[in-house]
Amino acid sequence: MDVPGWFCLGLPRPVSCELPRSPGGVGAERRCISDRGTVIQEITSWEPPGRLRFRMVSTDHGWGPWVESLEEDFRLETCGTGTRITRTTNILAKGWFPRFKEIGFYLGLKRVHRFVFENWRVVAEQAVPPPSPG
Numbered sequence: 330m331d332v333p334g335w336f337c338l339g340l341p342r343p344v345s346c347e348l349p350r351s352p353g354g355v356g357a358e359r360r361c362i363s364d365r366g367t368v369i370q371e372i373t374s375w376e377p378p379g380r381l382r383f384r385m386v387s388t389d390h391g392w393g394p395w396v397e398s399l400e401e402d403f404r405l406e407t408c409g410t411g412t413r414i415t416r417t418t419n420i421l422a423k424g425w426f427p428r429f430k431e432i433g434f435y436l437g438l439k440r441v442h443r444f445v446f447e448n449w450r451v452v453a454e455q456a457v458p459p460p461s462p463g
Contacts, residue, residue, distance in 0.1 A: 341365035366390040380404050397421040
């Protein structure tokens with residue numbers, strides 16, 4: 330996808346997420362790679378196909394030293410003929426002015442995840458054949 334908006338202002342552009350050492354499950358490593366670094370996460374809840382929860386273990390991003398903890402929870406639920414995806418992020422900043430940092434992280438993560446969700450939507454729509462006429 331094209332990379333509009335905030336990515337040109339320094340936000341990391343997502344490239345991929347992977348399970349490098351296993352097929353998944355609680356305790357497994359999840360790695361998210363961007364154009365500016367990698368975030369290593371530990372899966373804390375794995376309930377296919379409805380829930381994935383993980384916490385950041387480490388990162389080489391420049392913002393890493395400002396983060397005390399970062400946890401994310403993805404939930405999928407069938408909704409009519411589609412699927413609703415809900416993402417909840419809990420971030421705790423450290424150092425001076427942590428609340429201001431948390432607001433900045435919130436805005437940045439919101440933009441990054443909107444990009445990811447839009448990419449998922451495009452891929453899902455391309456995978457579904459158009460309805461046949463008549």
